[in-house]
Amino acid sequence: MTSISRRNLLRAGVAGGVVSLAGGAPAFSSAGSRPVLTHGVQSGDARAGSAVVWSRADRPARLWVHVSKRPDFRGARVLRGPVVTPATDFTGKVTLRGLPAGERLHYRVRAESLERPGLFGAPVSGSLRTAPVRRGDVRFVWTGDVAGQGWGIDPAYGGMKLFESMRRRRPDFLLHSGDTVYADGPLAETVTLPDGRIWRNVITEEKLKVAETLQEYRGQYAYNLLDDAYRGFAAEVPQINQWDDHEVTNNWYPGEILEDARYTEKRVDVLAGRARQAYHEWVPTPLREGPVHRKISYGPLLDIFVLDMRTFKDVNDGNTYADPNRGLLGREQREWLIRGLRESRATWKVIANDLPLGLVVPDGAAAQEGVAQGDPGAPKGRELEFAQVLQSAHRHGVTGIVLLTADVHYTQAVHYDPARAAVQDFTPFWEFVSGPAHAGAFGPNALDGTFGPRTHFVNAPPVANTSPADGFQHFGEVEIDGESRAFTVNLRDRDGKSLWSTTLPAPRR
DSSP, X not given: OEEEOHHHHHHTTOHHHHHHHTXXXXXXXXGGGSOOEEEEEEEEOOOSSEEEEEEEESSSEEEEEEEESSTTOTTOEEEEEEEEOGGGTTEEEEEEESOOTTOEEEEEEEEEESSSTTOBOOOEEEEEEOOOSSOOOEEEEEEOOBSOTTOOOOGGGTSSHHXXXXXXXXXXXXXXXXXXXXXXXXXXXXXXXXXXXXXXXXXXXXXXXXXXXXXXXXXXXXXXXXXXHHHHHHHHSOEEEOOOSTTTSTTXXXXXXXXXXXXXXXXXXXXXXXXXXXXXXHSOOOSSOOOSOEEEEBTBTEEEEEOOSSTTOOOOSOOXXXXXXXXXXXXXXXXXXXXXXXXXXXSEEEEEOSSOSSBBOXXXXXXXXXXXXXXXXXXXXXXXXXXXXXXHHHHTTOOOEEEEEOOSSSEEEEEEOGGGSSOOOSOOEEEEEXXXXXXXXXXXXXXXXXXXXXXXXXXXXXXXXBOGGXXXXXXXXXXXXXXXXXXXXXXXXXXXXXXXXXXXXXXXX
């Protein structure tokens, strides 16, 4: 997207647009014909010099963005965004480039009428913080699993309150660890809680059945943005998103043919194609749709390796095969991760794995959804590729690896040590689990002993599918101290209260 100066706008004959974008008098007075931004604003993948800004209009329109260091937008840059049309469900993204590193920036989006150029709708404002290039404090949050197991938005129970609790922590960014929506989780109008209270879901047409069409997948994301806390958080905190299974359907893998009577389309590859389009339309991912896996550098203290453990996944079977070429990552992504860890000069290397490493996640009675399968012996199945990653990192002297995940709908801190493991050729590391953000709570899951795990903390509900009204909703928070380079983790509840904390000292250079 191009940065447009006021002089160039005047030369282009849209001076009225400049006045309106700058907050002056509107070009016309016919309010009924003004395009409206329907679902707020979001930002994502905020790097040292760039970030993605997202919004959606109610009709075909041109998006424009102001960006400034000042909340009053004095001296703001003006960027012309795309024309949004039904082809993208009227959603659009603008990549802001040439941004100052490590700064809190303010932006606002307006939609310009295509029928009456120079006529703009009301602006919607947001803010973001770009990644630093120098050493300094870093704070971010992570969680996953939104609007699952029949628990949608009920304002009487605070809606998606956890997002307001995260916003109050003023993080630099959110790492969303997958299950950004539950496309396979229809909502009922009411749910009776165990004590007789009634949970009343906000309902939309797309949430009444499992998503199969493109429009139904789009409606999953539109639904979450109806919540005030969710929308307010999205306007203030840039996101780093990854996807997991419920963006498509439960426990899916490429090539799968569903045996689920709720679906008329049984081919998962067809559903995944529609779901992927809706995901990239509604989530502030990078404009050029490349691989979901990517590295985001956050200054000299932090590199984040965002994994895609879904697109290249093999069949969910017993997960005990001896083939090192199978797995969750695929060869290209696995080699990318090994190379990236070896080349990283950041103090901390966070691996954002949307499926946990050592927790057993079954898919029915005989198949496995995750990495582990419950056999504490030498690596088998999908464990083989992670053994390769960890062994390569160890042999090349890579330190500061931490795994962050969600998926299992409770929170847990697990330390892995070769002294307790069936395989010794790796450096000890931590895996922190936190979620759900707004879904049914479950757990705890069994641990697989292959990589020597030991649980240091767990908070899980007493019964399966505990509602958000009864707690057990979680997010994690990481604070990296700019001076000591120490990595502090707090596992927090729905209200933001810290349930458990630990500080990892910076690894020796």
